[in-house]
Amino acid sequence: MILSCSGWACTRLISVSKVPGGNPVALADPENYAIQFKICEDCGSYFCDRCHAPGSRLRAPRCASCGGKLAPGTKLERLSGRPRPAEVEHHKRGVELVKSGRPDEAIREFDAAVALRPPYAAAHHWRGIALTEAGRPGEALAAFETALRLNPSDVASHFEKARALTRTENTAAAIAAYDQAIAVQPGYPAPRINRAILLMDGGRDADALAAVEQAIALITGGRAVGAGRYDLASAHSVKGAALVKLGRYEEALPAIDYAIDNGPDSWNDHYNKSYALERLGRIEESEIARGIADSLRNS
Structure with missing residues (x-):
């Protein structure tokens, strides 16, 4: 089985194999394939071994998207088909609505998601995008700031924050936000x-x-x-x-x-x-x- 990594801009594929030690083709090409990965117990996102935080002795790694607990990839079969929390479903519908050009409806879905789970970084990020598209850049900025407090390395939120600042005609602040995005991911x-x-x-x-x-x-x-x-x-x-x-x-x-x-x-x-x-x-x-x-x- 081949899965796609959910890490931002990650093009690596995740090879899931019952072959002892992993698929030989994947093992021979670590730049394009990962053998070790984690799966979010809540939203179901997959993260290759380069895209998930290693965590520490005191805290398990968390999903950069929803904040859910990351489980070892060995639990894939056990977690497959598991019902998703309501906030995850609201977020999923919100993203679909943004992509179909219906930002006002999307905002309501993201509002519901963050009400149920305030530290849902991706929901705040996409809520900011929806607010920007709805012509509410000032509110969008607050959403991106929240997303960045939850995930400071979220280069996409730095980028979208800069776009929102451009719409408010705050050019100096927009350039500074783009500078921050470049600093995070040159x-x-x-x-x-x-x-x-x-x-x-x-x-x-x-x-x-x-x-x-x-x-x-x-x-x-x-x-x-x-x-x-x-x-x-x-x-x-x-x-x-x-x-x-x-x-x-x-x-x-x-x-x-x-x-x-x-x-x-x-x-x-x-x-x-x-x-x-x-x-x-x-x-x-x-x-x-x-x-x-x-x-x-x-x-």
């Missing part, structure tokens, strides 16, 4: 990309370029953790915009073209391309790019 490119956007919006174009170059280096160097499908394209989009603002039009074009070719359609990329081409005297090409930008912007 390999996470998304905080570097979003931080670069804020720096550029504040007129710090050279700093923005340096920040986004770091994100690109992480991804292309295979050192990124938790990279999204379009992170590299987004990073090139920001790089191109920063280079345009710095007047480095020739350098900007390859970055912008990469973003256009590999990311979702963005009128802003085509506009930046048009502007750079115009400045380089390539008027006909500039007009074509401007036309595409206008079409996307008005669609």
Whole structure:
């Protein structure tokens, strides 16, 4: 049996085998497979041996998601099919509602979850996301702060806290929150990309370029953790915009073209391309790019 680790951005698989000592294939590839793992008795999350806290002589390790007790993976069969606590079911429904674009309904589910279990870190985290999506960033900040008190190493909550701060137009605090996310997980490119956007919006174009170059280096160097499908394209989009603002039009074009070719359609990329081409005297090409930008912007 193969299970997925529930640790944040963990790509390791968990091999459950009745072969004495473990599956030989998994044993030969410890970077991609774990043999030892733990399972949360409440929410059923699985954690490989690199993603669960070892605990101490005085306290058993707890689930980073719900705070439940972590049991050895050898208890998998005994715990399978076990009814989940009501707060876990509320949390599960809340996540589904957020992902289906129904944040107001999701908030009610998360409210119920944290009322039943106040130290439910993941429920506070997702409640913050739902509040942000519902246009209530101030309340979302409080939710993320609670999640971080419960799990200070939760890089996702640092990231979402920064996004909520951006919505409140508290740029300095948002940059500081992205800095904290980077400090917790230096390999996470998304905080570097979003931080670069804020720096550029504040007129710090050279700093923005340096920040986004770091994100690109992480991804292309295979050192990124938790990279999204379009992170590299987004990073090139920001790089191109920063280079345009710095007047480095020739350098900007390859970055912008990469973003256009590999990311979702963005009128802003085509506009930046048009502007750079115009400045380089390539008027006909500039007009074509401007036309595409206008079409996307008005669609």
